Amino acid sequence: MSSGTAGRKGWLSERVPLDLEALKVYSNEPVPNHLARWWWCLGGTPALLFVVQVVTGILLTFYYVPSPASAYESVRRITHDIPYGWYLRSLHRWSSHFMIVAVWLHMMRVFFTGAYRRPRELNWMIGMGLLGVTLLFGFTGYSLLYEQISYWGITVATNLTEAVPWLGTHLARLLRGGDAVGDHTLTRFFIFHIGVLPTAITILLALHILLVRLHGVTPFEFARDRARPQGHKTYPFYPDHVLIEVIMGIGLVILLSCLAILFPAGLGEPANPLRTPAHIKPEWYFFWTFRWLKLVGLTASVLSIGAVALLAFVWPFVDAWIRRRRPGSELSVWIGASAVLCLLGLTVWEALAAH
Numbered sequence: 419m420s421s422g423t424a425g426r427k428g429w430l431s432e433r434v435p436l437d438l439e440a441l442k443v444y445s446n447e448p449v450p451n452h453l454a455r456w457w458w459c460l461g462g463t464p465a466l467l468f469v470v471q472v473v474t475g476i477l478l479t480f481y482y483v484p485s486p487a488s489a490y491e492s493v494r495r496i497t498h499d500i501p502y503g504w505y506l507r508s509l510h511r512w513s514s515h516f517m518i519v520a521v522w523l524h525m526m527r528v529f530f531t532g533a534y535r536r537p538r539e540l541n542w543m544i545g546m547g548l549l550g551v552t553l554l555f556g557f558t559g560y561s562l563l564y565e566q567i568s569y570w571g572i573t574v575a576t577n578l579t580e581a582v583p584w585l586g587t588h589l590a591r592l593l594r595g596g597d598a599v600g601d602h603t604l605t606r607f608f609i610f611h612i613g614v615l616p617t618a619i620t621i622l623l624a625l626h627i628l629l630v631r632l633h634g635v636t637p638f639e640f641a642r643d644r645a646r647p648q649g650h651k652t653y654p655f656y657p658d659h660v661l662i663e664v665i666m667g668i669g670l671v672i673l674l675s676c677l678a679i680l681f682p683a684g685l686g687e688p689a690n691p692l693r694t695p696a697h698i699k700p701e702w703y704f705f706w707t708f709r710w711l712k713l714v715g716l717t718a719s720v721l722s723i724g725a726v727a728l729l730a731f732v733w734p735f736v737d738a739w740i741r742r743r744r745p746g747s748e749l750s751v752w753i754g755a756s757a758v759l760c761l762l763g764l765t766v767w768e769a770l771a772a773h
């Protein structure tokens with residue numbers, strides 16, 4: 419090593435006195451073999467997609483104008499006039515869809531493998547927060563387009579919030595910045611989308627990963643691993659697992675780019691607050707709520723969805739209670755499978771229905 423390099427190293431370590439050896443030991447923690455498969459390490463996928471969202475989102479913000487008079491026109495400019503604007507917008511949009519799918523899949527993996535059980539109950543609850551924030555990202559982002567369907571989507575959603583017992587009117591006013599969707603609504607949704615939600619997801623993610631790190635991932639032993647000697651049942655987080663995630667990240671960006679080129683994000687007609695469209699539809703990930711609303715009515719749908727969300731939030735404790743009363747019971751699997759089928763059924767129903 420030249421004396422120049424040694425000097426620079428010394429200069430940096432003097433100013434940033436990190437214990438690199440301790441850091442190496444900490445980041446090299448062995449992870450169980452099953453985490454090398456995508457289904458098992460699915461949590462990394464929404465994290466990678468979130469990075470794509472942040473990068474493309476910041477670039478889009480350079481040109482997006484969050485005012486009712488200019489929002490639509492600014493999106494039109496990004497799509498048609500700004501170099502590569504269509505590509506960034508399409509990446510941002512496709513990546514948002516993928517992120518929502520990845521979060522649901524990760525949640526299903528955790529649920530059906532019972533990885534939320536003691537002592538990981540709290541991390542499940544933080545995960546529920548992450549699911550909520552991810553869905554809110556989708557909702558607020560779609561509303562920013564200020565096209566006819568997205569505008570009326572905000573109207574329906576804020577009407578839904580009004581049906582929340584006690585808090586409803588205040589909540590709806592807080593979101594809309596008044597009694598009806600108007601000038602302040604878009605500014606608020608924009609602040610949520612680029613400020614409040616990114617802050618919330620960063621805090622929740624940091625806590626989530628910290629707990630994963632403190633507990634380690636739930637160990638599962640597969641038949642093929644049982645025969646292996648102890649030292650071969652795990653592999654190092656760094657560089658092996660990091661490399662798997664990097665390869666997945668590159669694969670995802672290639673796939674998203676292909677989708678962006680083949681199916682670029684379009685733009686409907688501009689919002690017209692004076693003309694209600696004949697058929698209002700939210701984005702596909704809210705189809706299930708919309709179909710449920712049509713089936714049971716406004717108040718019943720808000721109350722029942724709230725109750726189901728609360729049950730999902732405290733599920734690890736409900737499950738522990740069931741297992742204490744009926745040890746070895748498979749009830750949780752049946753409940754989980756029924757919930758997935760209901761969500762999928764309502765989503766497909768709404769997708770196929772003309773209105």
Ligand code: HEM
Binds near residue numbers: 458525549
């Ligand atoms: C932005 C969303 C999310 C990200 C980036 C994320 C990230 C991760 C990562 C990287 C892991 C390590 C193991 C793995 O990859 O599966 C993990 C584990 C875990 N996640 Fe998430 N997660 C998210 C959402 C959720 C949701 C919605 C839930 C459930 C409601 C959840 C519950 C859990 C639990 C309980 C574990 C521990 C699993 C184990 O020990 O095997 N997460 N998460």
